Amino acid sequence: MSGECCRDIVCEGCPVLLVIDERRRFIFRVRRGARLGSDRGVLRHDDVIGLPYGSRVRLSTGVEAVVLQPRLVDYMERGLERRSQVIYPKDHGLIVMLLDLRPGMRVLEVGVGSGYTTAVLASIVGPEGHVYSYEIRGDMAETARRNLERLGLLDRVTIRVRDARQGIDERDLDAAVVDMPDPWSILEHLHKALRPGAGAVFFMPAANQVARLLQALELSGAWTETRVYEVLLREYEARSDALRPRTTMIAHTGYILYTRKLQAQQT
Amino acid sequence: MSGECCRDIVCEGCPVLLVIDERRRFIFRVRRGARLGSDRGVLRHDDVIGLPYGSRVRLSTGVEAVVLQPRLVDYMERGLERRSQVIYPKDHGLIVMLLDLRPGMRVLEVGVGSGYTTAVLASIVGPEGHVYSYEIRGDMAETARRNLERLGLLDRVTIRVRDARQGIDERDLDAAVVDMPDPWSILEHLHKALRPGAGAVFFMPAANQVARLLQALELSGAWTETRVYEVLLREYEARSDALRPRTTMIAHTGYILYTRKLQAQQT
Amino acid sequence: MSGECCRDIVCEGCPVLLVIDERRRFIFRVRRGARLGSDRGVLRHDDVIGLPYGSRVRLSTGVEAVVLQPRLVDYMERGLERRSQVIYPKDHGLIVMLLDLRPGMRVLEVGVGSGYTTAVLASIVGPEGHVYSYEIRGDMAETARRNLERLGLLDRVTIRVRDARQGIDERDLDAAVVDMPDPWSILEHLHKALRPGAGAVFFMPAANQVARLLQALELSGAWTETRVYEVLLREYEARSDALRPRTTMIAHTGYILYTRKLQAQQT
Amino acid sequence: MSGECCRDIVCEGCPVLLVIDERRRFIFRVRRGARLGSDRGVLRHDDVIGLPYGSRVRLSTGVEAVVLQPRLVDYMERGLERRSQVIYPKDHGLIVMLLDLRPGMRVLEVGVGSGYTTAVLASIVGPEGHVYSYEIRGDMAETARRNLERLGLLDRVTIRVRDARQGIDERDLDAAVVDMPDPWSILEHLHKALRPGAGAVFFMPAANQVARLLQALELSGAWTETRVYEVLLREYEARSDALRPRTTMIAHTGYILYTRKLQAQQT
Structure with a gap:
């Protein structure tokens, strides 16, 4: 063969x-x-x-x-270590579309967790692109590193075990994914790290977080095109004679907030 | 600047x-x-x-x-010609994840419509990849061609104005997206066109189509890992003081069926 | 005949x-x-x-x-005056179940609006039951009155054009439905008006309202069994040859919060 | 006290x-x-x-x-015997609204199962109304009887251990709920049992059943106002500081089809 x-x-x-x-x-x-x-x-x-x-x-x-x-989704289902709540493929798909993710892009990630999202980003930006990932917890970073190594994607990823609220090294990045409990505390550093007009996605489990982040975005005046989404995925019993949605589903992982960097007013 | x-x-x-x-x-x-x-x-x-x-x-x-x-999703919202029902970004995102779409892949598309899905596929497979698109209607193919040209993605796409039920030229393709009224009529040609173990996604508006395709897949015995999904996207009013889902939403575009090519038994 | x-x-x-x-x-x-x-x-x-x-x-x-x-739902669709956002049948159904609504019950309503919910309550409690409805706006109360008269249900309803935040006359009521922008301001009066263990439903469009009411309920310590729900109703195209969900749906009317009266500690 | x-x-x-x-x-x-x-x-x-x-x-x-x-919903959650798939309160609520259920109505039920739906119907029609319930399996009927007795509702219910496909004794009924695998086989008897213009609800787990019933209704020409629904209930974590939908939900119980009796053409 x-x-x-x-x-x-x-x-x-x-x-x-x-x-x-x-x-x-x-x-x-x-x-x-x-x-x-x-x-x-x-x-x-x-x-x-x-x-x-x-x-x-x-x-x-x-x-x-x-x-x-x-596939990557098969790994995420049972082939990787999991040390944290993870973002699900249903959400990854929307994130890819919202950020217009493409080969060659340089992407920021704040909050690596088990590295599942990192893997999706790294897979799509390809060998020409790069993912810069900040994670405050060393043990998490290690898990993510092992998972990415297993997937053969580690060479496209730089993991920084550091609190992004203290600053982000990179500049001129094409996109960002933020998954942390207090994303409003990262907004200024995030703004500096992105290229003009770049988009950022925030992932948050609770409605209170969304309301608070919206407030911070409104107050800052430095962001535009803000949208909030939630993805519901229904899976069906794949039986030709009794087609029906599965009895239970994952009803909630988190809210997805998308926004874009506005340039400072030039006066 | x-x-x-x-x-x-x-x-x-x-x-x-x-x-x-x-x-x-x-x-x-x-x-x-x-x-x-x-x-x-x-x-x-x-x-x-x-x-x-x-x-x-x-x-x-x-x-x-x-x-x-x-972004591509902005174009799809109002920057492209539309001559047909289109697949939505919420569905595109899941399709990308299910097919494990990555730079460099060679992808088949049957049923081009206005070329929106073609654009998503072409964007993610990048300049190293390629999309082979079959469309039975010449006017549709023309619309898709203009849309792809506008997006700067036409060089990665080969559009064939032809009935894929008569045969598919390519072999050893990495993935397929099928959007046609009678997808069960394409199964044999599709099987030949895919590389071993490759995945295919079928998009269908009606439950009856899903049931019939499931039956055809079961009868053929040549496919595995079949799954049926539906993606619901809720958008929220992005107001920090009154966070709430929008009153209306797109409740249905279509069902997404995923399956993988099984090798013929070697006897 | x-x-x-x-x-x-x-x-x-x-x-x-x-x-x-x-x-x-x-x-x-x-x-x-x-x-x-x-x-x-x-x-x-x-x-x-x-x-x-x-x-x-x-x-x-x-x-x-x-x-x-x-039917009542036909009237609500097009046979009644509408002067306000209304609660929908999908929500009414859940409210009936949560409050265990039955013939003969005496029910409180705060915020009558156009009287749609009043009609549902009055219909189910029947001629032996009664609905006490508070509405702060006189014009709304008039609309509701006309609607209820049209439905032949006015004799089971007492409409009080009054601010329920100033007090509720009734005592020992079996259940309550509250639809007002600041339901937290009614909690004490509501508690006094209900019989021991009775349930109350609050209807709120925004997540912020739900969070604030939850906080007020927690602080008061006078309520138990609090639950928050949201009902999504999908309607299908009723075609035997192309069964599919309708393209658009009402994605959000409001959140439904249910809670029950706790007796004051006897010391 | x-x-x-x-x-x-x-x-x-x-x-x-x-x-x-x-x-x-x-x-x-x-x-x-x-x-x-x-x-x-x-x-x-x-x-x-x-x-x-x-x-x-x-x-x-x-x-x-x-x-x-x-409450009835508390009983249904854990206070009753369950021998079968049951219809859920989220669906009961819609059924009550669709059938315009009120005190005093005489309602038919085909397929009693564990008697949960019977209980809802009996509760709302009250002591002046009545429920006629057909169940083909004697053991089910017994379970339902015990459940209804426990709820104090048995005196409003007549349970017939009989195949409704062989005929329905009652005439001039106000409404019907049908929960059986092959509801198309009951249509003629059902039509005879209902009063002019009365509504019937069919509950079916699979889309194939819905499609087949729709076809039977279309062919008969004896029904009108057919609608197909599905109710999704999301429950939230009721925490004021972290309001969010529960992680999992019941994603599917069944489809609800509503239709109304059309009079035979008088020639």
Whole structure:
């Protein structure tokens, strides 16, 4: 079978998403001689080497599973360490659109958490772009670093273990994502770090935070085009004979506030 | 004022989003000597040349406006021709996440419509990537072409005015977005066009279409990891003293079905 | 045709909902000799007298229409005067459930507005129950009175044109609905007016109001079982071949806060 | 303390909702000498006899709890047997509004399940009204009967353990609620049982059912004013300093289809 390693064909060292059934999903890197155990049977890594992705394999018990490339959203679902509340893909998608995220952009992140959002930003800005991430807690920064390393995205990210309320080193950045409890305290430094007209997104769990940030933005007079959103994602039971929304859903992760930098009045 | 033309500074030929107020928003390209009229006053293009984006300008009447870089979502709101129902940014965001869209990817699109989705795909795959777009209607294809040209994204897109149900030329593509009334009729050609394990997204307005496509996917046995979603976006009144969701919202654009290519069983 | 007047059979003086099509809906009382004009034709009232409800009739043009009993929700849609923002049926339904509304209950209402909520309360408590409604604005009270009279519910309602913040006359009431901008200012009077353990619902458009009322409730220590809700109603296109949610919806009317009266500690 | 037993004052035999904290909620009938055990301490029933509802009591451990009248929605949350999927209060509220439910109405129910909906209908039609409930499964009917007895509503309900597809005994009913897998098979009998112009609500979990019922209604030509709804209820964390929607919600229970009886054409 021809094809590119880790893109088309499973080679040693490639990441794999193994799907046994909806609840038994595993992400791992293939190592010759290794085994993956589950309550449905054992997978010998050797059995998947050389297969094209999308292939079926049999566990030791004869149970069938499927071998796939793990997407970023698959990693976020179960392939990464999580030390904090995280922003969800439904919100990441809107953030990408609001910030007009594209290859080559240089993006600021304040509040790294477990690095999930960092990964999304780094993935889309690509190897030509860069993400500058401020995180006040050293343990969080370490988790994020390990997650980004696992995803192969660490080279596009600079993690600074520092309180961004004390200042931001970078200038002329294309966009920013802020996820911290008191985002109003970062506004001045943020303004300096962004290029003219650049957008920033703030993620906040509580309505009180949104009201307070709106007030700070209004008072500053240094921002424009402010919008507040919330994304609700409904997933359906994918059954052709009984199509219906799932019984429960994630009803709230946080509010998303978007705003753009206004230039100081030139007098 | 230093800075890069069209990124930091408004130069002749740069695109501008002029915001007078929430309802008076204009997107245009700056031409020396030109004027933009509105019921609130006239803007002389010459007045914005040399300004950093994010600056305030005065119209002939003294009314203030703001000059910004138009984002893709701004264009989609009012800067492009629209000849068809379009997919909305709320949906585009999720599609980007589901397909793991990244710089350099080669993406298939079936059903171009006005080219909005094409623009999102082209923007994120970047200059190293490419979008192959099939559209059965010549007039639609023309509209999409003009829109993409306006956005400066046409060089990354190949538009084929052809019925994809008759076949798809490309092979080994990284992802696909399908927006057509009878997506079940494209499944075999689509399967051949995708690389192993690649994902496809289908956009459908009606539940009946979803049920029928699910049935076709189940019968074919050639796809896996099928999921059905719907994105609801709530926008809020961005007032610090009276924060509340807007009274009306777009309650439905379409259902999003995601699935992945399974390899044929090797016997 | 046998049957009861105004229940089964259209008699002179009975209310009628005439449905020509989805947008042409009229509510009126039948008067011998009268005519109803529309851009689709004229209905002679005499033509519907004696018909069972649910019958088809022909307008002067030959166009068909249907004659139905108007429900309360039909009146609220187009058969009543409206002088204010109103609470919607989707919210009324939840309020009925939260307050355990039943025949015979005595209910307080603060902020009558156009009387829509009054009508719902009066309808469910029935002839054995009663609604005491406070409204600070005389013109509103008049509108509500006319609406309730039209609905035949005025005899179950006492409207007091008075500021409830100055005191509430009634005692030992079974439930309350409060719709005013500053509901925190009514809490003490409200507490006195309710029977032990009774529930109250507050309707508020903005999140800030909810936060402030929650704070007042917490500080008072005189309430328990506080809950905050929001009801989203999606309507679908009722087409068997293309079932889909309507494109737009009422995304927000207000937040609903429920709480129950706690007895003062006996020391 | 003066007041009416079971309404104002807890007497022997009265129902009580004991709330220790958000997760420890108990509904029981007071019996002299009895005790209620919990992992937070024991309540002696004797300690609540004579208290007004809304009072605080102390458990054996000194932990405080509150004594309240259980509402119907409290019973549905944890005070009744449940043998089936049930319709939720959010849906009951809309059903009440759609059917214009009022004291004295005679209502049909097809598919009783655990009797939750029966209880709502019986509560609102009051002692002057009546509910006729068809249930094909004897064990379900028994559960419903016990639940209704517990709620003191059984005297307003006639439960028929019978397949309504074989026929409905009653005539001239004011409204109907149908909760069965194949509601299209009941349409003719239902039509005969309703008074002219009466409304019926169908509750269905899957979109396919809705599409099929819509088709049957269209083909029959005997119904009008058909509408399809879905109710989404968001609950908020009721914290004044951090107001936010709860993280998870019930995203789907079922679709609600409303329609009205059309009279047969008189020729």
